[in-house]
Amino acid sequence: MNTLLAAACLGLLSPPTAKDVMSRIDVEYVKSNNYKLSSFGTRHSLSDAAHPTRGIGAARNWIKAEFESYNASGDGEGLLQVMFEEFEPPVTGRVSKPTKFVNVVAVLPGTMPEAAGRRYYVVGHYDSMPTDVMDPNSDAPGANDDASGTTAVMAIARAMAKTPCESTIVFLCTAGEEQSLIGAKYHADQAAARKEDIRAVLSNDIVGDSMGPGGDPAKATPTLIRVFSESIPRNPSAERLQSIRTLAAESDSASRQLARYIAEVAEWESTVVKPMLVFRQDRFLRGGDHSAFNDVGFAAVRFTEVHEDYRHQHQTPRIEIVDGKEVQFGDLPEFVDHVYLANVAKLNAAALVHLANAPSVPGRVRVITAKLEYWTTLRWERSPEPDVAGYEVVWRETTSPVWQFSKDVGNVTEATIEESKDNYFFGVRAYDKDGYKSPVGFAGAARE
Ligand SMILES: [Zn+2]
Structure with missing residues (x-):
């Protein structure tokens, strides 16, 4: 363990707040990074990987070196572990020749022993395509x-690299x-096989x-970003599907709780860009x-701007005459709003800081259904982190997309809410001594 990480683990470096990290995300860096990434001609996955300045190889070498530069500190040490993840997929479908694919991965290890095994990802794909894939x-x-x-992934890594959180954060640029x-x-299959958390x-x-x-421009949405989340998992077992049906839990997957959590963080931190929750996978x-x-069982959401411009994606740069007017096609950096992009990065960063400093979601949250009662009794398992200070029960009307009500019930594992379990959905979350709240564990049901 290097000395910075040791210092962090001893509590000599306190974890950053969301405000600290957001304040370090700088529009000028975001803009220069985005222009630089756009300058490699193409980043097509099958492009020449050996050329020094054009193609996907040059792009990934630059991304890796840039991640490494975030580590530079007075004594030359750093916390961010930067690596290439290389593999050669079978030649099939959209891979027409034997090709090495390379993800760029940077890992910022967590500082709390009970929390460092939890991993939170921020992901962007660095490959690109012209009109013909x-x-x-x-x-x-x-x-x-x-x-x-x-760019968002890199700007967040740059803002966080010297101040780790309690849990581990992974910055992933995929090919x-x-x-x-x-x-x-x-990457997801490997992580699932290694049983990463x-x-x-x-x-x-x-x-x-x-x-x-x-x-x-009259319909611009500079303060909104769509966040897509899946409902029912791809291949649920018959038992799991039955449970979802019985509980009416089709809008309560872990991905959906994550989406709701991001919306709450946006309110807590007064971020400029707020999520527009879209309850579909994509x-x-x-x-x-x-x-x-999602396909291997991890909670994952997608951030995408509200109105995509199809003239500027998956289009070879060119000018065409459309309805008598010259139209520029192509995904060029002059069409990117770098202030907006920086604000999207800040929303992501705030969510990561909250997730990675908060306790785990309480385990086995359940409504007790042993007999007919007017009120709702819930039980759950303690979150394992030593700084847990208590729990909050949350509930919402069955037609509400987001949690509406909450009650701080203290440091206990059972609570009764004076509302009918038939009229609301319930959940529980943990909070720590610094006030960080976990995402909500959706309440199942148990006759106990
Ligand atoms: Zn894409």
């Missing part, structure tokens, strides 16, 4: 799709998203344009890296 040669600057997400989520699938994945994909539909006809994590 199989064309590795044409220009594909990919400024918004997804240099914007990659092969456009070739069918190849990099994210590989991934509690939340924030995937940022197309997060840089605040304009309205078709670029309309847009029509589209996919993204978060679903690779």
Whole structure:
């Protein structure tokens, strides 16, 4: 263990607040990073990986070196562990030749022994594509799709690299998203096989344009970002599906609780950009890296701007005459709103700080249904972190998208709320001595 991490673990470095981290995310850096990522000509996954300045190899070498530079400190030490994750997928579908795919991974280890095993991810894909997804040669600057997400990941890493949180944060830049989520699938499958404890994945994909539909400035949404979350998991067991049906828990997956949590953090921290929660896994006809994590059982959400501009994504840069007017096609950095992108990064950073400093979600939260009663009794298991100070019961009407009511019940594992269990959904969350709250554990039911 190096001395910085040792100091952090001894409590000599206190974990950062969300405000600290947000204040270190700087628009000028975001802008220069986004322009730099857009300057490699193409970042197509099948492009020439050996060229020094053009193609996906040059891009990933730069990303890795940049992550490493965040570590530079007075004594040359650093906490951020930066690595390439390399693999060669089978030649099939959107991989037309033997190709090494490389994710860039930076890990900021957590400082609390009871919490460091929990991992929180922020993800962007650094590959890009022109009009033809199989064309590795044409220009594909990919400024918004997804240099914007990659920039957000990097700007957050830069803002957090010297002040770790209690839990571990992973900054992941994937390759092969456009070739069918190849990099994210590989990483998620490996993590699942290693039984890593991934509690939340924030995937940022197309997060840089605040304009309205078709670029309309009158309908711009500079203070909103969509956050997509899945409801029912992809392949639930018959037993799990039965449980979801019995509890009416179709809107209470861990990903959905994560989405609600991000919206709460936005309120607590008064972030400029707020989430617009979309209760579906993704847009029509589209996919993204978060679903690779969902598919192996991890909670994951997708951040995407409210109105995408199809002239500026998956388009080879060119000028065309449309309805008698010159139209610039192509995913160019001049169409990215870097103030907006920095604000999206700040919202992600705030959510990560809260998640990674808060206690675990309480275990086995359940409503006791042994007999017919007017009020609602809940039980749960303690969160394992030593700084847990208490628990909060939350509830909402069955038609409400978000938690509406809460009650601090103190440091206990059972509480009774004077409301009918038939009329509301219930959950419990833990809070610590600094006031950080965990996401909500949705209450199942138990006859005990
Ligand atoms: Zn994308």
